[in-house]
Amino acid sequence: MALSDADGSFTQVNDDVLFAGVTGDLSSMTVLVEGVSGSAPIAAYATVIDNVSGDAILIPGQPTP
DSSP states (O other): OOSBOTTOOBOOOOHHHHTTTOOSOOTTOOOOOOOOSSOOOOOOEEEEEOTTTOOEEEEEOOOOO
């Protein structure tokens, strides 16, 4: 699946699609994303619900060292 191309189109892949069929405790899973061709940027984020306010909080993905 192409996530982005030279025309600048963009596709978001949600975790229910990305991990379809994976079972067990996924709470400590680490995901590594590598670009295999081209120069399109790759971005990652997660949302967590704040226990006090109930608001969604954006957590940006961290680059690998």
